[in-house]
Amino acid sequence: MAIEFKTEFKPIEGKSKSFYLLTFMLAGLVLAGAYATWMMDRHGLYLSGMNNRIPWGLPIVMAVFYIGLSAGSLVISSLYGVFGKLEYKPFARVATFMALLLMVGGLLSILSDQGRLDRVLVEPFLHFNPLSMLSINPFLYSAYILICTVYLCVLMMGNEKWTKRLAVVAVLWAILVHSGTGAIFGLVPRGMYKSPLLPPSFIVAALSSGTALMILIILGLFRLTKRPLDTKPILWIGRLLGVFIVGVVYFVFIENAHRYYLVETRAAEHYFLFGGFHSLLFWVGMVLVGAVVPTTILFGRKSGDSIPWVAAAAVMVVAGVLCERYLIVIPGLSHPPDLVPGWRITQSAVEEGIVGYCPTSYEVVQALGVVALIGLTFIWGLKLLKLLPTEAKI
Amino acid sequence: MHRRKFLKASAVFSAGAAGAYALPLLTAFKSNAAAPASTKLRWGMVIDLTRCPANCTACVDACKKENNVNTSGDKLRDIYRIRKVTLESTLSAAPVQKSVPLLCNHCDNPPCALACPIKATTKRDDGIVIVDPHRCMGCRYCMIACPYNARHFHFRENTEQPNPAYPKRHHGVSESCNLCAHLLDQGKRPACVEACANVNAQALTVGNLNDPNSEISMLIRNHPVKRLREELGTEPKVFYIGL
Numbered sequence: 001m002a003i004e005f006k007t008e009f010k011p012i013e014g015k016s017k018s019f020y021l022l023t024f025m026l027a028g029l030v031l032a033g034a035y036a037t038w039m040m041d042r043h044g045l046y047l048s049g050m051n052n053r054i055p056w057g058l059p060i061v062m063a064v065f066y067i068g069l070s071a072g073s074l075v076i077s078s079l080y081g082v083f084g085k086l087e088y089k090p091f092a093r094v095a096t097f098m099a100l101l102l103m104v105g106g107l108l109s110i111l112s113d114q115g116r117l118d119r120v121l122v123e124p125f126l127h128f129n130p131l132s133m134l135s136i137n138p139f140l141y142s143a144y145i146l147i148c149t150v151y152l153c154v155l156m157m158g159n160e161k162w163t164k165r166l167a168v169v170a171v172l173w174a175i176l177v178h179s180g181t182g183a184i185f186g187l188v189p190r191g192m193y194k195s196p197l198l199p200p201s202f203i204v205a206a207l208s209s210g211t212a213l214m215i216l217i218i219l220g221l222f223r224l225t226k227r228p229l230d231t232k233p234i235l236w237i238g239r240l241l242g243v244f245i246v247g248v249v250y251f252v253f254i255e256n257a258h259r260y261y262l263v264e265t266r267a268a269e270h271y272f273l274f275g276g277f278h279s280l281l282f283w284v285g286m287v288l289v290g291a292v293v294p295t296t297i298l299f300g301r302k303s304g305d306s307i308p309w310v311a312a313a314a315v316m317v318v319a320g321v322l323c324e325r326y327l328i329v330i331p332g333l334s335h336p337p338d339l340v341p342g343w344r345i346t347q348s349a350v351e352e353g354i355v356g357y358c359p360t361s362y363e364v365v366q367a368l369g370v371v372a373l374i375g376l377t378f379i380w381g382l383k384l385l386k387l388l389p390t391e392a393k394i
Numbered sequence: 395m396h397r398r399k400f401l402k403a404s405a406v407f408s409a410g411a412a413g414a415y416a417l418p419l420l421t422a423f424k425s426n427a428a429a430p431a432s433t434k435l436r437w438g439m440v441i442d443l444t445r446c447p448a449n450c451t452a453c454v455d456a457c458k459k460e461n462n463v464n465t466s467g468d469k470l471r472d473i474y475r476i477r478k479v480t481l482e483s484t485l486s487a488a489p490v491q492k493s494v495p496l497l498c499n500h501c502d503n504p505p506c507a508l509a510c511p512i513k514a515t516t517k518r519d520d521g522i523v524i525v526d527p528h529r530c531m532g533c534r535y536c537m538i539a540c541p542y543n544a545r546h547f548h549f550r551e552n553t554e555q556p557n558p559a560y561p562k563r564h565h566g567v568s569e570s571c572n573l574c575a576h577l578l579d580q581g582k583r584p585a586c587v588e589a590c591a592n593v594n595a596q597a598l599t600v601g602n603l604n605d606p607n608s609e610i611s612m613l614i615r616n617h618p619v620k621r622l623r624e625e626l627g628t629e630p631k632v633f634y635i636g637l
Binding site for chain 1: 400403404407408411415454465468469470471472473474477478479480481482483484485491492494496505508509510511512513514529530531532533534535537538539541542543545546547548549550551564565566567568622623626628637
């Protein structure tokens with residue numbers, strides 16, 4: 001208990017040519033994203049790939065993805081804050097900062113996806129529907145941003161007592177945030193959505209993608225700034241990541257098996273598993289790249305102890321969870337509900353069959369803009385604040 | 395932090411959060427329950443498919459004109475408050491076809507109103523589920539929640555206004571049938587019902603479900619009626635005869 005051990009934090013220099021080049025590139029992307037959002041707000045959402053049958057597209061996929069990454073980052077910080085593991089103290093600040101930025105990104109993604117941007121910041125405060133998952137969640141998200149901000153301040157002031165208290169609040173709130181996000185989908189009467197398992201499965205998916213991202217960020221930052229890093233804690237996070245992936249696989253298996261077993265959802269589930277491009281994303285993107293290969297690497301006797309292999313696994317997990325997010329939102333909408341059981345719709349003025357979704361360049365640029373904003377704030381935060389330790393060695 | 399302390403903190407936190415939320419939740423669910431019997435008016439619709447001609451779109455055309463909903467032939471983004479579909483039976487070997495109008499079912503337990511974060515979609519006391527286009531912020535969660543695909547979105551700016559007496563909507567808001575509430579409130583019939591009567595089909599009937607002597611109540615009493623996806627418990631108020 002009494003091991004006193006100093007971690008010194010120092011901002012990055014941020015004077016190199018490449019730093020400013022990166023700043024300009026990211027700022028350019030942010031402006032492009034803002035322009036795309038303005039165009040869609042000005043002319044209408046027909047500029048996006050969304051339609052009456054698939055009213056939610058890339059912005060919601062990305063929002064859910066960021067929110068997941070955010071919680072995972074917070075877990076790394078909580079290893080020190082909640083569980084008192086001193087070897088993770090060097091990463092606590094940067095992890096909390098990332099968690100904060102990612103949640104801002106998630107909220108921004110949702111907000112910029114609305115049809116009437118002029119009402120987004122007004123109406124929810126005037127007419128709050130306490131039963132809607134879409135009003136509960138923005139409340140949870142904004143409170144989470146606030147909690148993370150205060151937690152980061154306390155971390156930076158070095159107040160141990162309050163760090164622990166706030167870390168507990170932040171972790172518990174993150175659990176609420178993820179249950180809530182899962183409930184947005186789990187609590188609507190659609191065959192491919194409704195499921196009480198979605199909230200817990202969101203928590204596990206969040207943990208796996210977030211820890212994977214933090215592994216990459218920590219490795220990248222220490223290498224780029226040439227600061228010494230003890231890799232043992234990172235390898236331990238790698239093992240933890242492996243466990244999280246097993247959790248994700250378990251939930252995904254249960255949900256899909258359940259839908260395939262029950263006759264009422266079998267047709268939709270068959271379409272999900274073997275019905276087109278999204279099935280490729282499921283089997284290759286999510287199952288193979290997102291789960292099978294990384295767990296093999298992380299639990300492998302040699303590869304699990306090798307930093308390049310763990311980093312590769314982390315990249316795969318982030319990609320796999322992005323696929324998972326897409327698979328939750330889109331295919332559940334593109335398969336039509338059985339409006340009149342016993343009858344097939346052969347003719348209609350609107351599309352009643354299977355509908356595809358392909359994001360347009362406006363949506364892609366908008367999504368890149370949010371990524372760039374997170375990145376820009378992150379690198380300038382590293383420059384202006386004492387977030388990164390001079391070394392992380394035990 | 396000790397495990398016991400952490401668990402204690404978690405327990406207090408969860409209890410507090412649940413308690414803080416429970417109160418408004420309970421009252422909100424109460425107001426969302428089925429309309430009380432004392433309400434005098436409870437609008438519903440009966441669609442008699444045996445009287446609905448296959449190639450007739452009088453109701454659809456009248457609706458578009460009355461409510462200023464224009465279409466451009468984009469099957470994925472056009473708005474229809476009421477649409478006609480052709481159904482083919484999957485049960486019998488011989489091809490049986492039916493022409494069926496589909497519209498908002500004005501559920502007694504509307505999932506769209508439950509989903510709307512800002513109460514822009516609400517159920518009126520007379521049972522009509524209605525969108526307030528001046529409040530809707532276009533989150534499209536109601537479209538996700540509606541099990542009938544009865545909700546459409548203004549992806550494009552509405553340029554035409556064939557009915558100057560009724561406003562047109564800006565792009566970016568949600569749209570669905572409101573049973574022509576503006577006409578019902580004046581004692582008139584909805585545009586689709588009027589049009590259906592004018593072509594002498596008289597397949598559509600709108601009336602008060604709470605009045606046992608209304609035409610609609612008699613139709614429901616004297617005919618076998620079906621509602622769409624009743625198993626969901628949404629309690630639709632659009633009844634089909636001959637489905």
